[in-house]
Amino acid sequence: MSIQENQGDTPVKIKKPNSVSGVIIFFLLIIAIIIMAFAVYLKSIGYDFEKFNINSAIAFAKNHTQDSMGGTAADISFSQDGSVDCKVYRDYIIVLSQDGVKWYDKSGRLLQEKALTMTRPVLRSSRKYMAVVDISGRDIYFFKDKTQLWTRKLDSQIINAEVSEEGDCTVVTQSKEYKSAVLVIDVNGVDKYTKFCAEEIVLGAKTLTGGEDVLINQVVTKGIKAGTKFEFNSIYEEKPIAVFDIADNVFPVVQTIGNNIAAVGQNTVVLMDRQGKQLWRKSAESIYCVAPGTDKYVILAGKFTDPSGSASQRVLVLNLKGEEVYSFDQPENISGISVYGDQLALRTQRSIYLYTVKGKKIGHYIARNEIKDAYLTGSNEAIVITGGNISLVEIK
CATH class of the missing domain: 2.130.10.110 (Clathrin heavy-chain terminal domain)
Structure with missing residues (x-):
């Protein structure tokens, strides 16, 4: 007995899939995957989603791609177990561990090592x-x-x-x-x-x-x-x-600035002379980090309130009178500052931005892994320390 006979005189219509709607669903799925991948990429390079709009997001990603520089001149590997301390001293890269200390030059060549416990x-x-x-x-x-x-x-x-x-x-x-x-x-x-x-x-x-x-x-x-x-x-x-x-x-940070002393806390910076007299004090909503001591400036990254009462994340350059001589918006959340002459290397989780002390951007580098520390060692070169690796990179 046929299906048509079972249902009387009304024929049964078997609906065929709509090829057009299937194609649309497929392309929507592809678009969703691309958007998710783009969002993950933006997060990895430090984009601020609180201020999201599609144009700014595309421009931010484009700038990162254009500004990044991938070549390295030195490549030093070390243990990632947390027991190693890496710093820059004079022209040497120093790698400390519980077993001793090693001196490297900028090309990554081991110059000397001393066994210690x-x-x-x-x-x-x-x-x-x-x-x-x-x-x-x-x-x-x-x-x-x-x-x-x-x-x-x-x-x-x-x-x-x-x-x-x-x-x-x-x-x-x-x-x-x-x-x-x-x-x-x-x-x-x-x-x-x-x-x-x-x-x-x-x-x-x-x-x-x-x-x-x-x-x-x-x-x-x-x-x-x-x-x-x-x-x-x-x-x-x-x-x-x-x-x-x-x-x-x-005040966990105390620096010598010229003939004076700058003390930096979570939301306050104080400049004193060497007789213990306060010269000036400046407050902030939050101070993220401070540049190593210079002879002329106190350089801070943090969240500061302007005269109108609105707060924003900025890099602040103060002279020895406490006057704001330069100020510019942070490109991302800054976790460290290194100084070379009148240039600043602003370190974030994955990037290093090169600025003049006046706030002009002159270079940008993106690391493949999270940046632990960075030292500006030339007009456009920096020692970059990531998880288990030290490299000399060019920022342009």
């Missing part, structure tokens, strides 16, 4: 000198270029350390009788100053005025919120020559 090695340096310090350990190895000048094993565990231009190594250590201690060791490895701090926790310390004064950065925990006490000491006197207290702020 350390718990948590970090590098502290000035323009001339370098110290390999075992944080949470007790050992210090002090170098000029590739030559070791001295080594010390301290009596207490090391908390922090700084190296001055004159070769003083200022070390903060634990103390059995007190909360912490500050020790200054000169360029020959001889102790020149010791101070025990009984009341407050010492965050860091550094020498000033050619090594004759010592600034101690202490965290005050007596109030509801932690505050700061900057203590200015002479190596020839027992009592401080000046004390400067700041409530409700902690």
Whole structure:
């Protein structure tokens, strides 16, 4: 019996697929996949989706493609287990691990290595000198270029350390009788100053005025919120020559700017002279990072409020009077700044933007992997440290 006979006189119509609608669905699926892939790419290069529109997104991606530069001159691999510290000192690339320290040149050639046994090695340096310090350990190895000048094993565990231009190594250590201690060791490895701090926790310390004064950065925990006490000491006197207290702020970054000292916290920057007098103070909604100390400027990346009350993410260049001499919008969220002459390398998660200090963009580099650190070493070259790799790249 046929189907038509089962259904009486009404024939059954079997609907055939519409080829046109199938093609449309196929192309819509392809478009959706392209849009998703484009969104993932935008996210990987740091596009801000809060300000999304299709034209700006396409322009942002186009600029990244045009500005990126893929060639590298040096290629150094290292362990990614988190125990390696990589820095740039003078013209050397330094790779620190628990097993020792290695010096490389910019071409990636190994120049020297020294076997050491350390718990948590970090590098502290000035323009001339370098110290390999075992944080949470007790050992210090002090170098000029590739030559070791001295080594010390301290009596207490090391908390922090700084190296001055004159070769003083200022070390903060634990103390059995007190909360912490500050020790200054000169360029020959001889102790020149010791101070025990009984009341407050010492965050860091550094020498000033050619090594004759010592600034101690202490965290005050007596109030509801932690505050700061900057203590200015002479190596020839027992009592401080000046004390400067700041409530409700902690300053992890303290830099020498010319003859003054800049202290940078989460939302405040303060400039002091070497006698502990505040010269000016500037507030921000948030400070993301600060450039290493220069002779003329304090350079910050963060979220700042303008006179109209609106806040935006900007790079701010302040002179020693606290005046805003240059200011420009951040291309992305900045996580680090390196300075070479009047040029700035602004580091993000995957990119390095090259700007003049006046805010003119002159180059851009995109890394294949997440950038851990970057050092501008020439007018358009930078040492870039990513996960497990160090490269010398050209930014153009």
